[in-house]
Structures are given as C-alpha cells and as structure tokens.
Amino acid sequence: MLEQELLVPSLFQRHGIDQFKGADNDTISMRVEGxxxxxxxxxxxxxSTPIQFDEYAERKIAVSFGGNSYSAVKLTDEQNHFDITEWSRLLRPQVRxxxxxxxxxxxxxxxxQQYNVTIGKAAQNLRGALIEARRVLNAFHAPxxxxxxxxxxxxESALLADDKLNLASNVGDSIAxxxxxxxxxxxRxxxxxxxDQTIPSDSAYAFASSGFIFLSGAPAVPQSVPYxxxxxxxxxxxxxxxxxDSLYLQDRSVVNVYNGFRSVTDVLVGWDEKNEKEIISSGEHFVRGIRLTLDGRSDYPEAASExxxxxGVSDAKVWTPSGMKAETDPANS
Structure with a gap:
C-alpha cells in the first residue's frame, strides 16, 4: 500500500536501515571513489624532467536518518464492534x-535544493527548453x-498542449x-x-535519480506488544x-517508518584547452539536477566560477526561448 502512495520518493535512489545500526549520531559516511x-x-x-605525482583521496558523504513518520489511531470497543469491523479499513488510511x-x-x-542552473521562460519554447536541460546535464556529466x-x-498542461512534443499519456505496460x-x-x-501536484505548479525539475537519496527502514517490533x-x-x-488500553477500553494502532533524505554533490573533471590538461574541481557541486520555470529569468553559473x-555552462550560454545567446547579444539583455 505504501508503494502506491509514493511518487517523488520513488524517483530517488533508495537505501535501507541495516548499515546505520550502531552508527554514531545515526550517521554513516558513504565512501566515494576519488x-x-x-x-x-x-x-x-x-x-631531464620527472613525471608528476598526484595526491589521491576518497570523499565521504555523511548520510543520516532524520525522521520517524507515523500515524497513530485509537479505536473504541463500540467502533470496533459496530463501525470498523475489519482492520484493513483502518490500516489503509494510516499507510496513506x-x-x-x-x-x-x-x-x-x-x-x-540550491540549483546551479535555472532555465526560465520555458513556456515560449518548451521543446527547446527540454533540449537545453539535456545539454546542461550532459555538460555537468550527470548520469x-x-x-x-x-x-x-x-x-504539465503546457507540455501536453505543445504539438512539437506530442506527449502521450499511455506509457505502456513495462512501467510498474x-x-x-x-x-x-x-x-522525451x-x-x-x-x-506531481505538490511541487510548484509552474516549475519542473530535471534530475538523475542518483542525485537524491531516500533512506527508509522499519523499526523493530517490541516484545511487549501483543501484535x-x-x-x-x-x-x-x-x-x-x-x-x-484496558484503562480506556480501546485498541491502539501505530504505523511508522524511519526515514531520511539528502542530495548528492560531486567533484567535477574538466579539460583545460589552453594547457591541454585535465582540471579537477577543488569543491563539491550539486550538478545532478536543474530547475525549469514557465516564466521568470534563466540563471546560470557566473563565467568566472569554478x-x-x-x-562551460555559464552566463555566456544563457538560455533564451530562441536558444542560447552570447552575453553581448542585445536579444539577451
């Protein structure tokens, strides 16, 4: 039943609870290859010149459990006998x-999430905005x-009304x-x-599933409870x-799950054309997702930033409804 209710968490990369048992502050460090x-x-x-040696180091991403979502209900004897005769009728709304x-x-x-790129005015050229989103994620080397x-x-309404995209609601039986x-x-x-109806209606988020982590685990069942x-x-x-609860003549039902969410940052590898060598970013960046809006302005990294x-994704390649324009192009002012 829980699987039927989740949308956004189902798009994230999932991890279980076992590796967190005994961890300090309920936090583990996930090693990432250097x-x-x-x-x-x-x-x-x-x-006459020696070869160059580099320092190697692996990164660690701290991941923590930070939530205990639950639903708790009391059910009186009268309700149990005359109103809700099957526990499944109570369990389903609790799971939901x-x-x-x-x-x-x-x-x-x-x-x-602090996104490094926002593609604005997508409503004026939806097909072009999606192609630009793909270009940016490819430039970021997102999976x-x-x-x-x-x-x-x-x-969604704008996408479905766009003849150039010709989206169909029937996606086939291969999807669960x-x-x-x-x-x-x-x-596309x-x-x-x-x-999704719970995100801002005029926005979209293009991302790789591995850009976000969803942690979940079931707490252990206490030996003191009868069921x-x-x-x-x-x-x-x-x-x-x-x-x-014999003092109040009522049943108690509790459904809960441990959970946690976080984003994943990356160290980037690029190419220095002038010196013909690879360069590796000194800091970590979130590059596995970007944001799009139907209206509003585009926002790209400053040209001087790491x-x-x-x-190569900078203000020099800001998205406009007609495509990418140079910073000096009057159409982009």
Missing amino acids: ILPFHDYAWRNDR AVGRGLQRRAVKTLTS DESRYLLVGSDF DSVLRTATIGE YGFRIVV GATTSFEGLALRWIRDY LAKIT
Whole structure:
C-alpha cells in the first residue's frame, strides 16, 4: 500500500536501515571513489624532467536518518464492534498518511535544493527548453540512466498542449502498476516526464535519480506488544503495532517508518584547452539536477566560477526561448 502512495520518493535512489545500526549520531559516511587526472610524458624525451605525482583521496558523504513518520489511531470497543469491523479499513488510511508524510519530505528536499542552473521562460519554447536541460546535464556529466523531468500541474498542461512534443499519456505496460505509472505522461530527450501536484505548479525539475537519496527502514517490533509486524518491499519498510488500553477500553494502532533524505554533490573533471590538461574541481557541486520555470529569468553559473570553467555552462550560454545567446547579444539583455 505504501508503494502506491509514493511518487517523488520513488524517483530517488533508495537505501535501507541495516548499515546505520550502531552508527554514531545515526550517521554513516558513504565512501566515494576519488578522481585523478591523467598526464602525458613526452615521447623519447631526454628524461631531464620527472613525471608528476598526484595526491589521491576518497570523499565521504555523511548520510543520516532524520525522521520517524507515523500515524497513530485509537479505536473504541463500540467502533470496533459496530463501525470498523475489519482492520484493513483502518490500516489503509494510516499507510496513506505515512506515505504523504514521506512525499512531503521528499518534495521539500527537491524544491529547497540550491540549483546551479535555472532555465526560465520555458513556456515560449518548451521543446527547446527540454533540449537545453539535456545539454546542461550532459555538460555537468550527470548520469545518463534514470533521468526524470518532474513537472508541476501548469507545466504539465503546457507540455501536453505543445504539438512539437506530442506527449502521450499511455506509457505502456513495462512501467510498474503504481502511482508512478499514473503520473508518467511520456518520455522525451532521455527524460521520463512525471507530473506531481505538490511541487510548484509552474516549475519542473530535471534530475538523475542518483542525485537524491531516500533512506527508509522499519523499526523493530517490541516484545511487549501483543501484535506487531514489519514488511519491506523494494527498499521500503513499515512497522505496524497494535495493543489494547484496558484503562480506556480501546485498541491502539501505530504505523511508522524511519526515514531520511539528502542530495548528492560531486567533484567535477574538466579539460583545460589552453594547457591541454585535465582540471579537477577543488569543491563539491550539486550538478545532478536543474530547475525549469514557465516564466521568470534563466540563471546560470557566473563565467568566472569554478563550475563554469570546468563545464562551460555559464552566463555566456544563457538560455533564451530562441536558444542560447552570447552575453553581448542585445536579444539577451
């Protein structure tokens, strides 16, 4: 039932709970392989110059559990006998409530992220905006697999009305029968386009699934409760416990899940044309996702920034409805 309720969390990379057991402050460090540049040694040189050595270091990404989403309900004897005769009728709304809580936390993680690129005025050339989003993610070397374009309701309407895109709502039987299938409106330019009603209606977010992490795990069932169960499906887990409060003659039902969300930053590798050598960024950047808006201005990295130097995505290539324009082009002023 939880799988049917989740949309945005289902687009994120998933991790379970076992690796967090015993971790200090409920936080683990995920090791990320280091990056080294290559060098060239002159062919048949006189060996007067030594080769160049680099320092190697792996990065660590801190990932923490930071949430315990739950739904708790009391059910009196009268309700149990005359109103709700099957526990499944109570369990379903509880699971849905927990699912909405996870959805809201995922949306907050997605929408509050500091994006390095915003593509504005997409409504004037939607096809061009999607192609530009692909170009930017490619320049950022974002993973090609599992790329999504998550769109708000107004953005969806604009896409469906655009003859150049010709999106179809029927995406085929290969997609799992879940909320993701219902929300998918098509695939274009390497993106699976999905609509969500809880993000800003005039916005869209193009990102690789690996750009965000969704952690979930079911708490252990206490030995003191008369009934308890946990279940897990494709990385999602829930706990359900029931007991009876004899002082007030009522059942108690609690459904909960541990969870956490975070984004993933990267060290970038670029090419210095002038000196013909690789350059590696000194800092980490979020480059696995960008934002699009139907209106508003485009926002790209400053031309002098480290990110712009390495990727070539800068104010010199700001998106306009007619395409990319040079900074000195009057049409872009």
